Amino acid sequence: MTTLTLHSPLDMxxxxxxxxxxxxxxxxxxxxxxxxxIMPNLVPPVDSLERLKWYxxxxxxxxxREDFAPYMTLFFRAYTREELEAAKPHxxxxxxxxxxxxxNSEGGVSQIDQAEPTMRLMEELGIPLMIxxxxxxxxxxxxxxxxxxxxxxxxxxxxxxxxxxxxxxxxALVLLNEFENLHATVTVQHLIITLDDVAGGMxxxxxxxxxxxxxPEDREALAHAAVTAHPKLCLGTDSAPHPQHKKECCGCAxxxxxxxxxxQLLAGLFDEHDALDRLQAFVxxxxxxxxxxxxxxxxxxxxxxxxxxxxxxxxVVPMWAGREIPWSVVGA
Amino acid sequence: MTTLTLHSPLDMxxxxxxxxxxxxxxxxxxxxxxxxxIMPNLVPPVDSLERLKWYxxxxxxxxxREDFAPYMTLFFRAYTREELEAAKPHxxxxxxxxxxxxxNSEGGVSQIDQAEPTMRLMEELGIPLMIxxxxxxxxxxxxxxxxxxxxxxxxxxxxxxxxxxxxxxxxALVLLNEFENLHATVTVQHLIITLDDVAGGMxxxxxxxxxxxxxPEDREALAHAAVTAHPKLCLGTDSAPHPQHKKECCGCAxxxxxxxxxxQLLAGLFDEHDALDRLQAFVxxxxxxxxxxxxxxxxxxxxxxxxxxxxxxxxVVPMWAGREIPWSVVGA
Numbered sequence: 001m002t003t004l005t006l007h008s009p010l011d012m013x014x015x016x017x018x019x020x021x022x023x024x025x026x027x028x029x030x031x032x033x034x035x036x037x038i039m040p041n042l043v044p045p046v047d048s049l050e051r052l053k054w055y056x057x058x059x060x061x062x063x064x065r066e067d068f069a070p071y072m073t074l075f076f077r078a079y080t081r082e083e084l085e086a087a088k089p090h091x092x093x094x095x096x097x098x099x100x101x102x103x104n105s106e107g108g109v110s111q112i113d114q115a116e117p118t119m120r121l122m123e124e125l126g127i128p129l130m131i132x133x134x135x136x137x138x139x140x141x142x143x144x145x146x147x148x149x150x151x152x153x154x155x156x157x158x159x160x161x162x163x164x165x166x167x168x169x170x171x172a173l174v175l176l177n178e179f180e181n182l183h184a185t186v187t188v189q190h191l192i193i194t195l196d197d198v199a200g201g202m203x204x205x206x207x208x209x210x211x212x213x214x215x216p217e218d219r220e221a222l223a224h225a226a227v228t229a230h231p232k233l234c235l236g237t238d239s240a241p242h243p244q245h246k247k248e249c250c251g252c253a254x255x256x257x258x259x260x261x262x263x264q265l266l267a268g269l270f271d272e273h274d275a276l277d278r279l280q281a282f283v284x285x286x287x288x289x290x291x292x293x294x295x296x297x298x299x300x301x302x303x304x305x306x307x308x309x310x311x312x313x314x315x316v317v318p319m320w321a322g323r324e325i326p327w328s329v330v331g332a
Numbered sequence: 333m334t335t336l337t338l339h340s341p342l343d344m345x346x347x348x349x350x351x352x353x354x355x356x357x358x359x360x361x362x363x364x365x366x367x368x369x370i371m372p373n374l375v376p377p378v379d380s381l382e383r384l385k386w387y388x389x390x391x392x393x394x395x396x397r398e399d400f401a402p403y404m405t406l407f408f409r410a411y412t413r414e415e416l417e418a419a420k421p422h423x424x425x426x427x428x429x430x431x432x433x434x435x436n437s438e439g440g441v442s443q444i445d446q447a448e449p450t451m452r453l454m455e456e457l458g459i460p461l462m463i464x465x466x467x468x469x470x471x472x473x474x475x476x477x478x479x480x481x482x483x484x485x486x487x488x489x490x491x492x493x494x495x496x497x498x499x500x501x502x503x504a505l506v507l508l509n510e511f512e513n514l515h516a517t518v519t520v521q522h523l524i525i526t527l528d529d530v531a532g533g534m535x536x537x538x539x540x541x542x543x544x545x546x547x548p549e550d551r552e553a554l555a556h557a558a559v560t561a562h563p564k565l566c567l568g569t570d571s572a573p574h575p576q577h578k579k580e581c582c583g584c585a586x587x588x589x590x591x592x593x594x595x596q597l598l599a600g601l602f603d604e605h606d607a608l609d610r611l612q613a614f615v616x617x618x619x620x621x622x623x624x625x626x627x628x629x630x631x632x633x634x635x636x637x638x639x640x641x642x643x644x645x646x647x648v649v650p651m652w653a654g655r656e657i658p659w660s661v662v663g664a
Contacts, residue, residue, distance in 0.1 A: 138548055139532040140472070199531060200471035203540045203584040212531055216470055252535040 002304040003330070004276050008034035008295040009263060009283040013130075013165055013185045013236025015039045015255070016059055016070075024314040025241045026062035028260040032332050034284075034295040035069035037130070037236065040095055045075035049087050056090075067296040073130060079118050084125055092291055093128035093163065094118075098135070098146075112149055119153070123160035128291065129153075130163040133172075134211055140195075143169050143211050154179035161290075166190065166238045168211045170221035176232055183290050185236025188258045188265050189213065189319055191223045205252040206317050209238065226266075227273040229281035234290060237262045241316040257318045261309055265319075267302045267327035301331035334636040335662070336608050340366035340627040341595055341615040345462075345497055345517045345568025347371045347587070348391060348402075356646040357573045358394035360592040364664050366616075366630040367401035369462070369568065369623075372427055377407035381419050388422075399628040405462060411450050416457050424623055425460035425495065426450075430467070430478075444481055451485070455492035460623065461485075462495040465504075466543055472527075475501050475543050486511035493622075498522065498570045500543045502553035508564055515622050517568025520590045520597050521545065521651055523555045537584040538649050541570065558598075559605040561613035566622060569594045573648040589650045593641055597651075599634045599659035633663035 014029060014036040016022050029036055038059060040046035046055050052072050059070040074087060076096035096115065122129055131153075135145035153162055154175075164172055164184040176184050189207065194200075194216050198207045207213065225233050239262065240255025247253060258265065263283065270279045288294065307328035311321050346361060346368040348354050361368055370391060372378035378387050384404050391402040406419060408428035428447065454461055463485075467477035482504075485494055496504055496516040508516050521539065526532075526548050530539045539545065557565050571594065572587025579585060590597065595615065602611045620626065639660035643653050 138526065139528050140547070194470065196471050199540065199544055202586070203535065203537050205535050205537075205584075208531065208535045215472070252537075254534070 003301055005299050005301045006280055006283060008298050009300055010287045010295055011036040011237045012234045012287050013037055013238045015240040018042055021241055023062045026059055027064055030063035030065050030068035032263050032300050032329055034298040035071055037071045037092055040073045040075040047075040047077050067298045069295055081121055084121050088125055088127055093130050095130045097132045119157055123157045128161040128163060130165050133164055139212055144171050147171060147175050150175055154182050168214045169218045173221055173225055183232045185234050186222055187238045188262045189256045191226050191269055194219050205247045208252060208254055209256045210254040226282050227270050227275035229278035231286055234287040235283045243315045244317050257316050261318055264307055264325055264327045268325055302327050303330040335633055337631050337633045338612055338615060340630050341632055342619045342627055343368040343569050344566045344619050345369055345570045347572040350374055353573055355394045358391055359396055362395035362397050362400035364595050364632050364661055366627040367403055369403045369424055372405045372407040379407040379409050399630045401627055413453050416453050420457055420459060425462050427462045429464045451489055455489045460493040460495060462497050465496050471544055476503050479507050482507055486514050500546045501550045505553055505557055515564045517566050518554055519570045520594045521588045523558050523601055526551050537579045539588060540586055541588045542586040558614050559602050559607035561610035563618055566619040567615045575647045576649050589648050593650055596639055596657055596659045600657055634659050635662040
């Protein structure tokens with residue numbers, strides 16, 4: 001039986017929510033990941049050091065194990081130098097949401113220009129900027145339209161580390177290669193599905209997320225970049241738990257839940273491309289280098305052995321619930 | 333108060349289903365329409381004269397009024413000359429579904445070439461061919477990819493009246509203008525919504541249909557053609573009732589239910605474009621000329637008076653349930 005051991009896999013974009021949902025999903029990520037970048041879009045958002053420290057404690061308690069590092073982010077707003085200097089030792093970066101684009105991002109930045117003084121300080125202090133890069137335009141064009149803003153920021157802040165979060169288009173990869181200070185995360189689902197899987201047959205709310213899955217040529221470009229271990233690209237699952245009743249309803253919330261099955265799905269994808277030897281870079285080594293982090297030691301062993309994705313994890317339905325996939329986690 | 337009286341509105345593409353659903357929805361169409369082209373995609377399909385006559389009686393009984401004409405269609409298969417000659421007085425046309433594209437179309441035609449002998453007979457006998465024109469490709473490209481097949485059929489069968497059903501793209505309008513023997517229907521929703529309304533905010537299963545709503549420039553081109561009363565374009569609502577539990581679920585069925593609100597929505601759209609005087613052509617006169625039918629006399633009066641779309645009609649949730657729209661039916 002083919003097996004593969006990954007060392008300290010990292011999820012560089014993760015939603016853990018709060019309270020009961022946090023308690024339900026944090027252990028699922030902690031089981032197979034050595035660390036994760038935690039999104040700050042709670043209600044209200046995590047935009048103070050005090051709230052961030054509280055949230056980190058909540059996550060550690062919920063995860064319930066020592067070998068899982070929550071890499072905390074602040075929600076972007078206008079921060080003072082003093083605030084940023086105080087926060088820096090506690091954060092891996094600051095997450096910027098353009099206003100109103102995604103779940104709980106109503107407080108995001110509506111005018112990128114107003115954000116520049118804070119970005120200047122972040123550049124000076126060496127704090128990475130993570131961005132949900134979508135315009136308010138037509139759903140299939142939102143990321144492409146935002147690329148001009150990425151370009152402008154990359155040019156204006158050449159020493160600022162900018163992470164294009166959850167990229168979904170071939171065009172974003174082209175831009176990624178153009179600027180040294182741009183980096184990117186990509187989700188599991190955007191390596192595997194297209195809009196066809198969301199709305200081409202039956203409508204599938206469990207594959208509906210923002211940014212929405214794009215065209216086949218986009219998926220192919222992203223999968224190619226992942227399986228060739230593009231050095232500026234890391235896994236960020238954007239795994240986002242919503243209770244089943246918020247997904248299977250008249251106005252379904254955006255977000256795909258993949259945390260507990262991400263590594264199994266990726267092993268399958270990389271195996272298909274004869275690229276299992278590059279999975280370690282995609283799920284850990286690239287991130288360690290880009291973000292300069294040293295995660296807890298953790299070995300996760302996968303085997304080419306069929307695994308049936310559970311119908312649900314508590315009240316959360318995962319991507320491809322009930323489907324059999326070729327790879328399993330056999331030791332973590 | 334602004335009012336408008338429409339004479340014998342016609343819905344040139346309608347799904348009425350069977351049994352309890354037929355009894356629930358047929359009266360809703362019969363209330364404001366003088367006739368409708370009835371889709372034959374029952375299970376099993378309506379592909380014999382005997383079954384068609386039975387279905388017509390069921391519809392007349394369910395509609396329960398004299399001033400509603402069901403224009404019957406047969407489901408496309410290889411028919412003999414004798415079958416077509418016998419069917420001709422009873423049908424308005426034959427509906428072709430490429431295999432597996434939409435609800436209950438599993439028996440559709442997979443190889444267009446195999447269909448040509450029957451099409452040749454239809455051309456000779458003067459029986460219109462209605463087509464659900466989508467390829468098996470990427471969901472946003474399916475109609476555009478099918479245009480080459482429309483083109484080929486239009487060229488090979490110059491005297492066959494071909495109706496491109498429920499067109500959704502600007503490209504289909506370009507083709508419509510290129511061939512005299514091509515005609516088209518368009519739904520209410522494709523004049524009003526884009527993919528943004530289906531999946532740009534929350535996912536909205538009640539706006540999910542096949543073909544899926546396309547880009548803003550497509551919607552604009554279609555609305556322009558409708559409000560200028562393009563002479564080869566008629567209303568065909570494609571109103572498709574599914575019970576609520578088949579829409580608000582994990583794998584939601586395709587179809588938007590608009591029959592009871594179609595004329596009110598159209599009055600609003602045409603009013604916005606200062607084109608109320610062209611609505612009669614779009615909802616009736618064009619169809620009478622294209623299909624050579626004389627519908628029952630029926631006057632339907634609308635007024636610019638707010639109307640709140642019901643939350644449901646029986647177990648069917650309509651488009652924009654609960655929303656207030658500016659026009660009402662005040663007499664039918």
